[in-house]
Amino acid sequence: MSDIILETHNLHCQYPDGTVALQGISIAIKKDKKIALLGTNGAGKSTLLLHLIALLKPTCGNILFKGKELQYNRSSLATLRSQVGLVFQDPDSQLFAPSVRQEVSFGPINLGLSEKQVAERVFRSLELSGIPHLADKPVHFLSYGQKKLVSIASVLAMNPELLILDEPTASLDPQNAMEIMNLLNTLNQKGMTVLLVTHNVEEAYGWADEIILMNNGLITGQGTPENILSQDELLAGNHLTKPLILDIFNSLQLAGHLPENLPVPRTREALMALIQNNTPVKRII
Numbered sequence: 117m118s119d120i121i122l123e124t125h126n127l128h129c130q131y132p133d134g135t136v137a138l139q140g141i142s143i144a145i146k147k148d149k150k151i152a153l154l155g156t157n158g159a160g161k162s163t164l165l166l167h168l169i170a171l172l173k174p175t176c177g178n179i180l181f182k183g184k185e186l187q188y189n190r191s192s193l194a195t196l197r198s199q200v201g202l203v204f205q206d207p208d209s210q211l212f213a214p215s216v217r218q219e220v221s222f223g224p225i226n227l228g229l230s231e232k233q234v235a236e237r238v239f240r241s242l243e244l245s246g247i248p249h250l251a252d253k254p255v256h257f258l259s260y261g262q263k264k265l266v267s268i269a270s271v272l273a274m275n276p277e278l279l280i281l282d283e284p285t286a287s288l289d290p291q292n293a294m295e296i297m298n299l300l301n302t303l304n305q306k307g308m309t310v311l312l313v314t315h316n317v318e319e320a321y322g323w324a325d326e327i328i329l330m331n332n333g334l335i336t337g338q339g340t341p342e343n344i345l346s347q348d349e350l351l352a353g354n355h356l357t358k359p360l361i362l363d364i365f366n367s368l369q370l371a372g373h374l375p376e377n378l379p380v381p382r383t384r385e386a387l388m389a390l391i392q393n394n395t396p397v398k399r400i401i
């Protein structure tokens with residue numbers, strides 16, 4: 117069986133006002149991966165996500181869900197949306213119920229689950245998201261970061277196989293951003309495939325298994341973080357800068373302080389270990 121959950125073929129999107137947002141997008145989202153989608157403002161990232169959960173229908177091109185061409189009928193869409201969840205960039209455009217518990221219950225109730233099953237899903241999603249203490253709070257009293265967590269919890273309650281998030285850490289303080297990235301790692305370790313949009317190159321470099329670059333409605337790069345985010349020309353063409361860890365590592369190699377044949381570090385700790393293990397010990401006497 118194929119390990120591709122969702123794939124797009126030559127997807128085009130033209131909005132009714134004439135704006136061309138996608139100009140032939142072909143991507144494949146593989147099971148169990150952590151994928152970061154990076155691109156300039158207006159590149160078409162959110163438009164692509166809306167196509168992936170069929171909130172928009174492509175002008176031309178098609179989408180395959182688990183190998184089958186997506187049909188835009190009720191049962192096909194219900195199947196897709198029970199297995200692929202999207203967390204919107206702005207929680208206020210996603211949250212509408214009066215309390216957190218009601219918000220997170222909404223999806224499972226719509227799936228027709230029993231009261232007990234709904235309660236279990238809500239409990240589990242709130243636990244995973246680290247917000248069980250907010251269960252009975254009115255949503256409109258919550259901080260922005262808390263609302264982000266509620267919007268993630270409400271999608272998790274659907275138990276999706278593929279979780280898609282549009283800029284989940286935008287406007288969050290570093291601690292809250294780190295907690296969300298840790299949560300996404302935990303979910304991935306439990307077998308969930310995660311695709312996120314971010315403008316944060318450092319975040320994408322440290323977290324993702326795969327990077328997709330978009331510019332002007334086109335895919336401009338796709339591959340491992342080490343490969344894609346080390347290419348100076350590609351980065352400049354996409355208005356991105358090299359991740360700091362990679363920049364320091366490359367500079368140390370260029371200056372001859374580190375040998376050529378080392379594994380490329382993805383984290384600060386890995387870079388520090390390479391420096392400690394490969395820097396000649398200075399003689400004191």
Ligand SMILES: Nc1ncnc2c1ncn2[C@@H]1O[C@H](COP(=O)(O)OP(=O)(O)OP(=O)(O)O)[C@@H](O)[C@H]1O
Nearest residue numbers: 131133135137155156157158159160161162163164
């Ligand atoms: N409903 C719409 N009607 C007309 N044009 C739209 C609509 N939504 C988006 N666009 C346009 O489509 C293009 C792609 O927008 P999109 O929001 O997908 O980009 P993005 O990569 O997500 O940008 P950002 O990083 O700023 O969120 C932009 O030119 C935008 O103005």
